[in-house]
Amino acid sequence: MSETPQPADLIVFGGTGDLSMRKLLPALYHCDRDGLLAPETRIIAMSRGGLDDADFRGKVDAEVRGSVPVDDLATWQRFLGRLHHISIDISGEDSTGWAKVTALLAGHEQRDRVFYLASPPMTFGPFCREAHRAGLVTPASRVVLEKPLGRDLASARHINDEVGAIFHERQIFRIDHYLGKETVQNLLVLRFANAFLEPIWNSLWIDHVQITAAETVGTPGRRGYYDHAGALRDMVQNHLLQLLCLVAMEPPARNDRESIRDEKVKVLESLRPITGGEVDRFTVRGQYTAGVSGGVPVPGYLDEPDNTPPTEASHRVETFAAIRAEVKNWRWAGVPFYLRTGKRMPYRSSEIVVQFKEVPHSIFPGSTPNRLVLRLQPSEGIRLELMAKEPGAGEVALKPVPLSLSFAETFTARVPDAYERLLMDVLAGNPTLFMRRDEVEAAWRWIDPILTEWESQNMLPEPYPAGTAGPAGAHELVGRSGRTWHEEGLA
Numbered sequence: 001m002s003e004t005p006q007p008a009d010l011i012v013f014g015g016t017g018d019l020s021m022r023k024l025l026p027a028l029y030h031c032d033r034d035g036l037l038a039p040e041t042r043i044i045a046m047s048r049g050g051l052d053d054a055d056f057r058g059k060v061d062a063e064v065r066g067s068v069p070v071d072d073l074a075t076w077q078r079f080l081g082r083l084h085h086i087s088i089d090i091s092g093e094d095s096t097g098w099a100k101v102t103a104l105l106a107g108h109e110q111r112d113r114v115f116y117l118a119s120p121p122m123t124f125g126p127f128c129r130e131a132h133r134a135g136l137v138t139p140a141s142r143v144v145l146e147k148p149l150g151r152d153l154a155s156a157r158h159i160n161d162e163v164g165a166i167f168h169e170r171q172i173f174r175i176d177h178y179l180g181k182e183t184v185q186n187l188l189v190l191r192f193a194n195a196f197l198e199p200i201w202n203s204l205w206i207d208h209v210q211i212t213a214a215e216t217v218g219t220p221g222r223r224g225y226y227d228h229a230g231a232l233r234d235m236v237q238n239h240l241l242q243l244l245c246l247v248a249m250e251p252p253a254r255n256d257r258e259s260i261r262d263e264k265v266k267v268l269e270s271l272r273p274i275t276g277g278e279v280d281r282f283t284v285r286g287q288y289t290a291g292v293s294g295g296v297p298v299p300g301y302l303d304e305p306d307n308t309p310p311t312e313a314s315h316r317v318e319t320f321a322a323i324r325a326e327v328k329n330w331r332w333a334g335v336p337f338y339l340r341t342g343k344r345m346p347y348r349s350s351e352i353v354v355q356f357k358e359v360p361h362s363i364f365p366g367s368t369p370n371r372l373v374l375r376l377q378p379s380e381g382i383r384l385e386l387m388a389k390e391p392g393a394g395e396v397a398l399k400p401v402p403l404s405l406s407f408a409e410t411f412t413a414r415v416p417d418a419y420e421r422l423l424m425d426v427l428a429g430n431p432t433l434f435m436r437r438d439e440v441e442a443a444w445r446w447i448d449p450i451l452t453e454w455e456s457q458n459m460l461p462e463p464y465p466a467g468t469a470g471p472a473g474a475h476e477l478v479g480r481s482g483r484t485w486h487e488e489g490l491a
């Protein structure tokens with residue numbers, strides 16, 4: 001990133017939506033507060049909201065200000081001053097909306113121009129075509145695509161073709177916000193800036209890997225989206241597979257935009273396909289029913305308050321998914337990678353657990369294998385569990401003790417939200433932490449047969465009460481080989 005921020009126009013389509021109000025605008029405010037935005041940089045929201053600049057600034061003042069630290073009113077006012085709003089309906093013949101965008105951007109063709117599409121994937125192609133037709137796509141333009149990129153491989157390809165007809169691949173930034181999380185980036189540093197792990201980072205020493213993204217939240221108000229997404233599309237195809245790639249990839253030659261992504265694609269292409277009858281053996285899907293979350297009774301998925309009533313799709317959609325994956329290459333042959341994600345789990349916890357093998361010959365009773373836990377959230381940190389002797393005379397008693405690195409205790413600086421990092425990377429034109437076309441398509445290629453099998457079966461997801469660690473099938477999935485889920489924080 002250059003020292004002096006360059007002026008930019010950031011156009012957020014879907015600019016009054018949930019993502020924009022909850023994540024993008026707070027992240028941009030933090031960047032502004034940290035001096036990372038040039039004075040001339042503007043944030044232009046586009047939506048159907050019928051708002052003008054003053055209305056939008058009022059809305060942000062009312063809805064965002066409470067969620068960010070406004071310690072200095074002048075900075076907040078400066079941030080509000082960057083905001084513009086253009087009311088537009090891209091599904092119709094709304095030429096006045098486009099004319100307003102054109103007028104606002106006129107004379108600023110040399111600036112970095114970022115189109116951030118915080119909107120459903122079916123709008124990506126039409127938006128790009130219209131922006132192009134309006135003459136707004138300059139050589140310095142970039143487009144950011146929010147996940148999910150399609151519903152399957154075919155629709156992802158279609159979107160990639162449509163967007164690719166207007167923008168070069170180097171201008172397309174497919175965002176997966178997990179890649180902007182500090183601990184995720186630290187995983188690369190841990191693996192490739194320390195010598196001791198690499199010799200044991202393979203099937204000779206590692207028994208299995210668990211990747212969990214557990215959330216306590218349910219899906220109130222999200223039925224319209226979630227019924228057609230489900231945990232597999234919403235979390236596994238992108239976030240969990242990206243984490244798997246970072247754990248399993250070979251050391252890249254350089255820390256640059258293509259080397260890391262090249263290695264990630266190789267991992268995705270080495271995933272052993274799970275097809276047909278194997279789907280039932282290696283995958284589990286669940287849906288939460290009424291239960292207790294954080295001491296409070298909560299409804300099941302089908303009874304979540306929502307404007308849209310439940311349909312057939314609501315009964316079939318999974319709010320929990322677990323998969324036993326395998327990376328078929330020399331380093332990882334035979335090492336299961338267990339992936340798991342769910343809504344309304346007992347605790348919020350995203351972590352990667354690398355479980356090492358037993359010592360080859362144990363001379364102490366009670367020794368348990370080492371474990372490396374990378375905690376993404378909450379309380380980001382890295383912990384290596386080692387065996388130690390409990391103090392005392394007499395029999396040697398062993399106890400696993402942690403060697404811990406807590407980011408909050410070690411680094412005093414504020415941990416930025418993933419979106420801050422990623423938005424600044426887009427403005428700097430750095431795509432390293434964004435997904436390349438081949439990466440997204442390779443992930444769908446692996447997910448597709450699982451979806452096909454699930455959708456062809458006339459079976460409902462296994463129920464699990466809200467506030468519990470997923471359905472019984474998930475425990476059987478790991479239990480079959482005598483393993484258990486790492487339940488710390490999920491007990």
Ligand code: BG6
Pocket residue numbers: 213215234235350
């Ligand atoms: C989003 C999903 O991509 O990630 C949400 O659409 C999920 O369903 C969210 O809640 C989780 O993100 P985080 O950063 O809170 O783990």
